[in-house]
Amino acid sequence: MNLYSIALNNLLRRKARMLLILCGLVAGITAAVALFMIVESMRLSLGNQIDEFGANLIIVPRSEGMEISYGNTQISRVSIDYEQLVEADLQKITEIPDYNSINVVSPKMVASVKAGDKEALLVGIEPRQEFIMKPWFSLGDHAGLTTGDRPVDLALIELPEDSLIIGSEAARALGLGVGEIVQINGASFKISGVLNPLGSVEDGLLFGNLTAVQTLLGRPGEISMIEISAYCNACPVEEIAAQLSAALPNGRVTALRQAALLREETIDRFSAFSILLAVIFLSVAALLVLTTMMAAVHERTREIGIFRALGFRSSHVMQIIFMEAGLIGLLGGLFGYITGSLAARSVGPYLTGISSPIFWQADLLLPAVILSALIAVTAAAYPALRAAKLDPVEALRFI
Amino acid sequence: MPDLLINLDNITKTYNSAGVSVAALRGISLDILRGQAVAVMGQSGSGKSTLLSVIGGLNPPTEGKILIDDIDLYGLSRERRADFRREYLGFVFQQFQLIPYLTALENVLLPLTTTRYPGRQKREMAMQALQRVKMDQKQGRLPNQLSGGEQERVAIARAVVNEPPLILADEPTGSLDTKTALEIMELFSSLNEAGLTILMVTHNPDNTAYMNRTITMQDGSLFEESKTATAPKQRAAAFCGGSGQLL
Numbered sequence: 001m002n003l004y005s006i007a008l009n010n011l012l013r014r015k016a017r018m019l020l021i022l023c024g025l026v027a028g029i030t031a032a033v034a035l036f037m038i039v040e041s042m043r044l045s046l047g048n049q050i051d052e053f054g055a056n057l058i059i060v061p062r063s064e065g066m067e068i069s070y071g072n073t074q075i076s077r078v079s080i081d082y083e084q085l086v087e088a089d090l091q092k093i094t095e096i097p098d099y100n101s102i103n104v105v106s107p108k109m110v111a112s113v114k115a116g117d118k119e120a121l122l123v124g125i126e127p128r129q130e131f132i133m134k135p136w137f138s139l140g141d142h143a144g145l146t147t148g149d150r151p152v153d154l155a156l157i158e159l160p161e162d163s164l165i166i167g168s169e170a171a172r173a174l175g176l177g178v179g180e181i182v183q184i185n186g187a188s189f190k191i192s193g194v195l196n197p198l199g200s201v202e203d204g205l206l207f208g209n210l211t212a213v214q215t216l217l218g219r220p221g222e223i224s225m226i227e228i229s230a231y232c233n234a235c236p237v238e239e240i241a242a243q244l245s246a247a248l249p250n251g252r253v254t255a256l257r258q259a260a261l262l263r264e265e266t267i268d269r270f271s272a273f274s275i276l277l278a279v280i281f282l283s284v285a286a287l288l289v290l291t292t293m294m295a296a297v298h299e300r301t302r303e304i305g306i307f308r309a310l311g312f313r314s315s316h317v318m319q320i321i322f323m324e325a326g327l328i329g330l331l332g333g334l335f336g337y338i339t340g341s342l343a344a345r346s347v348g349p350y351l352t353g354i355s356s357p358i359f360w361q362a363d364l365l366l367p368a369v370i371l372s373a374l375i376a377v378t379a380a381a382y383p384a385l386r387a388a389k390l391d392p393v394e395a396l397r398f399i
Numbered sequence: 400m401p402d403l404l405i406n407l408d409n410i411t412k413t414y415n416s417a418g419v420s421v422a423a424l425r426g427i428s429l430d431i432l433r434g435q436a437v438a439v440m441g442q443s444g445s446g447k448s449t450l451l452s453v454i455g456g457l458n459p460p461t462e463g464k465i466l467i468d469d470i471d472l473y474g475l476s477r478e479r480r481a482d483f484r485r486e487y488l489g490f491v492f493q494q495f496q497l498i499p500y501l502t503a504l505e506n507v508l509l510p511l512t513t514t515r516y517p518g519r520q521k522r523e524m525a526m527q528a529l530q531r532v533k534m535d536q537k538q539g540r541l542p543n544q545l546s547g548g549e550q551e552r553v554a555i556a557r558a559v560v561n562e563p564p565l566i567l568a569d570e571p572t573g574s575l576d577t578k579t580a581l582e583i584m585e586l587f588s589s590l591n592e593a594g595l596t597i598l599m600v601t602h603n604p605d606n607t608a609y610m611n612r613t614i615t616m617q618d619g620s621l622f623e624e625s626k627t628a629t630a631p632k633q634r635a636a637a638f639c640g641g642s643g644q645l646l
Contacts, residue, residue, distance in 0.1 A: 001511070310485065311510055
């Protein structure tokens with residue numbers, strides 16, 4: 001017989017009250033766990049989607065002087081003094097500590113050329129890397145790049161060295177179509193495909209094989225820029241940028257923060273909203289514990305008076321109340337974790353439209369149990385204090 | 400020299416309610432020797448329950464000093480007074496006041512809960528106390544599975560389990576039938592014969608026959624004091640029409 005067994009006996013005796021508090025805590029913890037799991041899942045899912053949505057790191061030669069642009073990126077070309085990027089630099093990228101976080105490395109040679117009698121921007125690419133990085137590219141029309149009726153998967157094509165894939169706007173401006181031949185700086189290239197309109201700068205570009213473009217321009221092994229797509233759910237993109245800068249002193253590394261910021265901002269909003277909801281649920285649970293424990297203390301005035309008369313200190317009475325709250329809290333945390341996980345797994349995908357499954361997070365169990373117990377004990381503090389301060393004589397008059 | 404256990408020196412207790420002062424105890428001075436069985440009689444509102452709570456360390460007097468075993472009771476802090484109650488006092492309340500969700504044994508164990516005795520020793524002490532009141536066979540029963548007399552016995556076992564020198568009893572037979580009340584009073588008498596000091600508040604004049612001292616209160620003051628000289632069994636015979644059969 002000890003204080004713990006008194007607390008346990010009382011809980012077992014007042015099952016309805018215990019269940020009421022338990023339900024409140026379970027509801028609060030369920031909401032918190034479910035929201036946390038859903039938000040984490042969204043963070044991963046959204047992060048992956050955004051990370052896959054093109055490059056988030058650009059490396060260009062470190063240079064002084066005039067520059068031309070490709071999209072939002074400055075491409076050094078006309079310069080007074082600049083250091084070049086070369087294909088050997090690609091090897092250095094593989095040696096950075098966070099290379100595992102890098103998904104795609106797409107080197108490019110960009111140059112202004114004469115296409116027929118018009119100026120155009122020619123981009124030499126490694127087709128697989130480029131099209132894996134930019135999965136939204138699709139061919140509207142093509143020739144010799146596929147067999148049968150299957151749509152061409154750009155990420156799988158082998159682009160012949162004498163072939164080009166051109167943007168829809170370039171095709172219109174140059175008056176070129178699939179299968180036609182275009183003279184670029186005196187060399188003949190066949191138009192193997194025309195991209196569907198993208199609404200971006202790529203609509204006006206000509207894409208050729210990197211090696212062929214380097215040869216055409218008389219700059220073998222040289223690279224104008226390197227686009228990198230990094231999975232950064234587990235690492236800050238700035239950290240990878242720093243590692244790349246250290247590995248490539250001849251390059252200027254720019255982290256495209258828009259994507260990262262957009263992702264962070266979106267997820268932060270989800271997180272803030274879910275935290276707010278969880279706090280509301282947990283506050284309601286705490287309030288329920290508080291009011292129920294207050295009622296319990298009032299109901300047990302006589303009992304507390306007897307305890308005090310029999311030599312229990314105020315601290316002993318408080319311990320009993322805290323133990324009761326703590327025990328319910330532990331149970332609430334356990335059940336809340338289970339129901340929260342089930343709720344997240346069952347309704348989470350419907351609520352959020354996430355296609356990827358939500359996995360059990362065993363590492364949430366301990367925090368859930370501790371949080372629940374902490375809320376219960378904190379909410380029981382005032383009732384416990386009231387119980388401890390009960391005047392034994394007043395309590396015994398209750399008899 | 401008599402062995403003084405309780406010394407009340409000019410105890411006054413005044414309650415203030417809605418600006419009105421009510422004197423529950425008016426300058427009471429009283430000595431109780433170790434081993435005495437004292438009945439406190441008086442009408443409702445005479446102050447006898449207040450006197451009991453003041454001596455029990457539950458209700459600080461407005462004025463005056465109480466020494467129990469030479470310890471200034473209200474010179475102790477609130478928490479130390481709780482320790483004092485656990486060590487020195489055994490309470491028997493009106494209506495038994497057992498904790499309903501604890502078994503008879505667990506109820507008896509309550510005063511030992513916060514002591515440092517090993518668990519096994521606590522259990523042995525509780526079982527001995529239950530044997531003393533002949534309730535050891537019903538140790539596992541909850542209060543609602545016991546009769547009124549049995550509950551009273553468990554309450555007495557709870558009061559004596561930590562072997563305190565002083566038992567304070569508030570109307571212990573108030574809710575019992577005559578036969579059961581006699582049994583309980585006989586039990587108190589045997590405890591007193593075993594050396595325990597008993598201070599009992601009672602309305603029932605018959606109970607005073609089991610005490611060796613009776614004080615009567617009126618309007619918060621000691622009104623009258625008498626001593627009983629007869630032996631308990633003779634007194635019992637008087638209650639049982641001369642048969643002397645109590646049980």
